[in-house]
Amino acid sequence: MDHASASPAPGRPGGAGDGAVVLALEGVGKSFGAVAALRGAQLELRAGEAHALVGENGAGKSTLVKILAGVHGPDTGRVLLDEQPVTLADPAAARAAGIAVIYQEPTLFPDLSVAENIFMGRQPLLAGRRIDRRALAGRCRELFDRLGVALDPDRPARGLSIADQQMVEIAKALSFDARVLVMDEPTAALSGVEVERLFAVARSLRDSGAAVLFISHRFDEVFDLCDRITVMRDGQWVSTDRAADLTVDQVVRRMVGREVASLFPKIDVEPGEVVLEVRGLTSRGVFADVSFDVRAGEIVALAGLVGAGRSEIVRAVFGVDHYDAGTVRVAGEELRGGSPAAAMAAGLALVPEDRRQQGLVMELSVERNATLTRRWELARGGLLSSRAERAQAAEWSKRMQVKAARLSDPVATLSGGNQQKVVLAKWLATDPRVLIVDEPTRGIDVGTKSEVHRLLSQLAAEGMAVVMVSSELPEVLGMADRVLVVHEGRLVDDIPRARADEDSVMLAATGQVAGGAGVAP
Amino acid sequence: MSAPVTPAPLPEELAAPERTGRRGAALVQRLVVVRELGILAALLLLVVVTVIANPRFLSGQNVRDLLLSAAILTVLAAGQTMVIITRNVDLSVGSVLGLSAYATGTLLVVAPGTPVAVAVLAGMAVGAVCGLLNGLIVAAAGVPSLVVTLGTLYAFRGLDSLWASSADRLQINAADLPGGFKSLGTARLLGVPVLFLVAVVVVLLVGYYLRTFRSGRELYGIGSAPEAARLSGIPVGRRVLTAFVVNGALAGLAGVLYAARFQTLDTTAGTGQELFVVAAAVVGGVAIFGGSGSVYGAALGALLLTTIGTALPQLGLDPFWRDAAVGALILAAIALDRALTLRLAARLRGRNARRDR
Numbered sequence: 001m002d003h004a005s006a007s008p009a010p011g012r013p014g015g016a017g018d019g020a021v022v023l024a025l026e027g028v029g030k031s032f033g034a035v036a037a038l039r040g041a042q043l044e045l046r047a048g049e050a051h052a053l054v055g056e057n058g059a060g061k062s063t064l065v066k067i068l069a070g071v072h073g074p075d076t077g078r079v080l081l082d083e084q085p086v087t088l089a090d091p092a093a094a095r096a097a098g099i100a101v102i103y104q105e106p107t108l109f110p111d112l113s114v115a116e117n118i119f120m121g122r123q124p125l126l127a128g129r130r131i132d133r134r135a136l137a138g139r140c141r142e143l144f145d146r147l148g149v150a151l152d153p154d155r156p157a158r159g160l161s162i163a164d165q166q167m168v169e170i171a172k173a174l175s176f177d178a179r180v181l182v183m184d185e186p187t188a189a190l191s192g193v194e195v196e197r198l199f200a201v202a203r204s205l206r207d208s209g210a211a212v213l214f215i216s217h218r219f220d221e222v223f224d225l226c227d228r229i230t231v232m233r234d235g236q237w238v239s240t241d242r243a244a245d246l247t248v249d250q251v252v253r254r255m256v257g258r259e260v261a262s263l264f265p266k267i268d269v270e271p272g273e274v275v276l277e278v279r280g281l282t283s284r285g286v287f288a289d290v291s292f293d294v295r296a297g298e299i300v301a302l303a304g305l306v307g308a309g310r311s312e313i314v315r316a317v318f319g320v321d322h323y324d325a326g327t328v329r330v331a332g333e334e335l336r337g338g339s340p341a342a343a344m345a346a347g348l349a350l351v352p353e354d355r356r357q358q359g360l361v362m363e364l365s366v367e368r369n370a371t372l373t374r375r376w377e378l379a380r381g382g383l384l385s386s387r388a389e390r391a392q393a394a395e396w397s398k399r400m401q402v403k404a405a406r407l408s409d410p411v412a413t414l415s416g417g418n419q420q421k422v423v424l425a426k427w428l429a430t431d432p433r434v435l436i437v438d439e440p441t442r443g444i445d446v447g448t449k450s451e452v453h454r455l456l457s458q459l460a461a462e463g464m465a466v467v468m469v470s471s472e473l474p475e476v477l478g479m480a481d482r483v484l485v486v487h488e489g490r491l492v493d494d495i496p497r498a499r500a501d502e503d504s505v506m507l508a509a510t511g512q513v514a515g516g517a518g519v520a521p
Numbered sequence: 522m523s524a525p526v527t528p529a530p531l532p533e534e535l536a537a538p539e540r541t542g543r544r545g546a547a548l549v550q551r552l553v554v555v556r557e558l559g560i561l562a563a564l565l566l567l568v569v570v571t572v573i574a575n576p577r578f579l580s581g582q583n584v585r586d587l588l589l590s591a592a593i594l595t596v597l598a599a600g601q602t603m604v605i606i607t608r609n610v611d612l613s614v615g616s617v618l619g620l621s622a623y624a625t626g627t628l629l630v631v632a633p634g635t636p637v638a639v640a641v642l643a644g645m646a647v648g649a650v651c652g653l654l655n656g657l658i659v660a661a662a663g664v665p666s667l668v669v670t671l672g673t674l675y676a677f678r679g680l681d682s683l684w685a686s687s688a689d690r691l692q693i694n695a696a697d698l699p700g701g702f703k704s705l706g707t708a709r710l711l712g713v714p715v716l717f718l719v720a721v722v723v724v725l726l727v728g729y730y731l732r733t734f735r736s737g738r739e740l741y742g743i744g745s746a747p748e749a750a751r752l753s754g755i756p757v758g759r760r761v762l763t764a765f766v767v768n769g770a771l772a773g774l775a776g777v778l779y780a781a782r783f784q785t786l787d788t789t790a791g792t793g794q795e796l797f798v799v800a801a802a803v804v805g806g807v808a809i810f811g812g813s814g815s816v817y818g819a820a821l822g823a824l825l826l827t828t829i830g831t832a833l834p835q836l837g838l839d840p841f842w843r844d845a846a847v848g849a850l851i852l853a854a855i856a857l858d859r860a861l862t863l864r865l866a867a868r869l870r871g872r873n874a875r876r877d878r
Contacts, residue, residue, distance in 0.1 A: 071752065092754030107749035109742045111812035120742055120753050123735055130733045159865070 019047030021083060022211045023068070023099070023180050028077035029235075030063055037063040038235040040077070045180060045211040050202060052222040052243070053215045055232035056255050056472055061215050062104065064232070065184045068213075069101040070094030100178035104185045106165035108157040115140035115153035118172045143171040148197045163190050170198060174205075181205055182213045185306075187221060199225050217305060218510060219248045231255055252502045256474055266453075266479050267461045272296035273331070275465040276348075276434045278317060281326035286312045287489035290326070294434065299456065299466040301480035303473070304509045309489040310469045311353050314436045317467075318350040319343045330434060344373070347433035351423050351440065353469070360423055362412040366402065367393035369411050370425045396425035401451065417448025424455065435459060438469040453479060473502055487511045556806045556861065560821040563850075564828060571832040578835050585714050589706075589782055591827040592720040593618075593775050597798040598805070598819040599720075599727045600771030603764045605802055606731070608744040608811030609666035611765065613655060614772040614798055616677035618791030621647040621776025623681055626693040626786045633699040640702060644777035645770045651677055652769015656762035666765075674795065682788045695784035706781035716778050720820075723771065728816045740764060744811020800847055801826050804854045825850070 023045045030038040038060045045051055055061050066072045067079065070088035078085050081097055088094045094101070108117050115136050116123070124135035140153035149167045151160075157168065166186060173181055181202065187195045202212050202225060216222050222229065223243055231238040231254040238254050276294040281287070287309040294300045302310040316323040319339045328335040330346040340350075360369050370393040393407050400421040403414075411419055420440065427435065440456065441449040456479065460466050470476050476483055483500045485493040485508035493508035571578045597614050604611045625644040628635055635643075655673055659666045685691050695703065708715040731737040739760050743750045750757050780786055799809075805822025807814030826847055833843050 069752070090754065091752050092756070095754050103752070107746065107752050109745040109749055109812070111745040111808075112738070112741055116738060116742075121735060121739060121755060123738065125735075129735070131735065131738065 019049065019209070019211075021045070022047050022081070024080040024083070025064070025067070025074075026078045026080065028064070028067060028074040028079070030060075030067065030072060030075050036235055038067075038074070040236055041232065042077075042237045043213075043230055044240065045213055047179075047209050047211055048206055049228060050206050050212040050214060050226045052226035052229040053213060053232065054217075054219075054222060054229060054251060054255060055238075056474070059232040059255070060235035061232060062184060063235075065101060065103075065182055065213075065215065068094065068099055068180070068182055069103075070099075095176065098176070098179035099182065100173040100176040100180070101182040102166075102169045102173045102184060102186045106162065106169050108160070108165055108168060110158035111156060113154050114151055114157055114160075114168055117157050117168055118143065118175055122175075139175070140171070143175055146174070147171055147201060148193075163194060166190060167194065170201070174201060178205075178210060180211045180213065182215075184215045185217065187216060187218060195221065219251065219506075220510075222251075223248070249503075252506070256502060266299065266457050266481070269297035269461050269481075271298045271481070272463060275331055276317075276467070277327075277329040277332075279327045279329075281313065281316060281323055281328065283312065283316055283321065283323045287316075287486070290486075290491050292484055292491065292494070294465045294467055296433075296463045296465050297460050298481045299460050299468060299479050301476040301483045302467065302469045302486055303471075303476045303483050303505050304486035306471060308486040308509070310486050311438050312489075313486065314350065314438055314467060314469055315352075317343075318348055318436060320350070344430060344432075347431075349373075349427035349430055349432035349435050351427055351435070351437040353438035353442070360411050360419060363410055365408045366397070366411055366414070366422055367407040369422050370396055370407075371429065373426050373430045392429065393425075396429055397422075400425050400428075400455065417452075420448070420452060424452070428459070432464065434465045434467065436467045436469075439471065440468060441470075441472065441475060449475075473505060476505065477501065485509050556857070557815070557818050557821060559857065560805060560818065560825055564821070564825045567825070567828055567832055571835055574837070575835045578832065581712075583831070585709075587827060587831050588717040589714050590831070591824050592714070592716040593778050593782070594794070594798065594801060594823040594827055595720040595820045596723050596771050596775040596778065597794060598801040598823040599724050599816050600768035600775075601798045601802050602805075602807050602814065602816045602819040603727060603731070603740060604666070604768045605799070605807050605809060606740050606744045606811055606814060607761050607764050608747065609659060609761060609764070610670065610799060610809075611652075611655060611666065611768050611772075612670040612795045612799075613651065613673040613677055614768070614775075615791040615794035616674050616681065617648050617651045617769055617772040618776040618779060618794060619788060620651065620677050620681045621645075621773035622780040622786050622790045623685060623693070623776075623788065625777050625780050626698065627684075627688070627690065629699055629702055630690070630693060630697045635699075637702055637705055641774065641777050644780070645773040648773020648776060649766050649770040652766040652772070653762070655769065656765030659765065660758040660762045678788070678792070685788045691787060693786040698780075698784055702781060703784055706784060716782060719774075719778065723774070724816055724820045727767075731816060736760060736763070741812055744808075745813070797826065797847075798823075800851050804850050806854070806858060808858065822854075 021044055023043075025041055025043040028038055028041045029036065041060060041064055043051075043053070043064065053061055053064070063072065067074050068088070070091045070093050073087070073089070079088060080086070086097060088097065088099075109120070112120070118140055119136055123131040124139060126132045137153040144151055144153070147167060147170060149164075149171065151164060151167070157165065160168065167190075170183075170186065173183075183198075183202070186198060190198065199221075202214070206212050212225075214222065214226055226243050228240060229243050229246055229251060230240040231251060233255060273296055274293045275296050278293075279291045281290040290313055292300070302313065304310050312321060315321045316337075317328050319335070319337060319342060322338045328337070330343075330348060333346060335346055335348075336342045343350075361372070364372075367389050371389045390407065396402075397407060402421045402425065403418050411422055414422065424437075424440075435456075437456065441452050453475070456466055456468070468476075468479060470479075477500055480500070481497050483493075483495040483497075483505055484491055485495065485505055487509055488511065492511070493504075495504055495508070568578070577583065597618070601611060601614060621644040624647045625640050628643055629640055651673070655666070655670055658664060658669045658673075662669075705715065710718055731740065739750070739755045742753070742755055743757050743760055747757065776791070779790055783790075801823040802814070802819040803809055803822070804825060805814070805818035805820065807819050807822075829846050829850070830843050833846065834840065
């Protein structure tokens, strides 16, 4: 990638960023409960460089961003600003230190105007500390002109498209005249023109001496924009190199960096009958014309970028969300859409993505949670029997090796991995024919991860059909018999295990035809 | 930031929305106006119907009584608006009013020479302390304000009763109060009761503050998206605390107004006012989940609810109908707000659809 000649200003520091170190992290660790999100992370941002941070989902990038933003404090290690240790106690402190952050998810005030969103807490003032509304709108318009955004500063943020929300976030970050601009996957929702504008602005910031930290899964953008690339894996720093010295292959290998097969013990099973048959499933504006089969004993992964529509597809299959067209058949029988109860009766089970919100009642006990799906079978004359609940829960907890002090403890007291096992137990208790798991190992530690993998593999060997949505590429590659790749709401590829590797899945997920032109350089 | 960014020519699909975007802002402005005009229209309709049924409804004394009653509710509604905007609620205001009224009355009985201004400030101080307590528990303990203020509703009322019984002064009568203070309740300026003017000033001040100062805008931000407020460095705890203190002080002021108007004080003063206040704010278009609404709307809501209370007996209707009417009005207001929000969202989205797959 010819990034050096793309920079217009002659006086800017060289491509490797040989300016002074503005911001650095040294040996930073951060844990949430039992899960270590960061273990010895490090990063060095120099004035006048664009620096990429890459890693798989769950590598700790977003946690690192939140430490830079003052949202989380590090448990161990130091943050250095201009080579002096600093404590970024809260977001206001980070802002005062000249660090501006564009988050992955836009964080706007829907009721307030776009201009107020951008200048909240920093509105231009008249005498007597009154807000100067005219100047507010004017400065907002200047920013929008610079970004090429056609938005009215006075309209409320409510109803903005994701792309426009992201542009407002970008305008906000720009308005700080920040010394360090952190962009956490800012381009996911943007069109090509908008990405170009964002990059033009990022380059001009860089050329005027700011440090830009760019986090993205899109390698073409990483190599297009950035001078140096830091790779993270499992919360740890792996490498930092000049982009010019790296290839996409090298970066991917460092991101994955382990023997895939040994971690994910998928047992080979001869697939049986087709159990789940999805045809032409469409939900307008979300996904379109999705068709696939899943056989007994098969693990089929739905891979794709965050926001591609994978979770939405499985939610529609299970009947949580409605769909506009298409059919779902379970063992040949057509399923009534929009009814989770019908789906459960037909033998489907869905372990949702967000276990805290959707999978568990956090305040209830482990045994109550584990038997929620079976409360009718366990009831006598309409009343639940605690003894029956306890017996059932004890059996499943043993099978799943749930580590809880007492089964009567609230689920909230368990670690993430054990919570996930309870959710699995809850659904396995219904004895499903098709198990749909959405991000089965998100946010749980490595040990428990492999237990969940072993369990899924075992269930498939017993003849269950498993559909797995996962953003973790190694998990997808290690576990799945087939990988269905979703890109912008469409199934773009169906890759058998033998052909599935990082490149083939990533290329399809980023919308480039597998085996085609490929990603630069 | 001197480096020039070459502005590429805008592609057509990007150039178009500028004009429509402007209309989007105007649309919002119009809806806010429509919302407040709606309350005003309902108010006028009510007055016209009542006057037709009973021409004496608009007699000077009747209108003055109405404005006096509305004054107290309006002051409470102004404070409550500040709290609701931050996605909180203060249910203790009725009890705070009672406590402050009793405290002010006691002060004037014990020290009849106290200047009126000092008595007013004392009542507001009592309220501010109550508000501080509410705010501290909400902000520090992270307990939902609904529960906290439900607790202090009973606690403050209990304190009031305890004080009255231990001081052996269960009731303060007009005869006990100094004349200077009593005249505050009846004084007029250009024919308008002074108490009502006080309420108008409070509404204008709160309205000006919420619109014009950074911290006022931050209250809206906190209610609109608490997480975003935290991420953008707004001192959420401090702002919410301030809202509760100001609301408490205004409830204290309402207590002083109550004492000046009724001049007979016992420990039941202000009982049940809290829900009436919240109703006034909601009818006036203050979103119960925070983030939007104006103090002017809440004041109009207070005026409308008070007018209903006075008008229905004049129409020969049972007082029971007042509660039914207030209930119907709340439901109508919520339905209207929901409809307007959906409409607005749909139209803004329409203006916004600039690239689709």
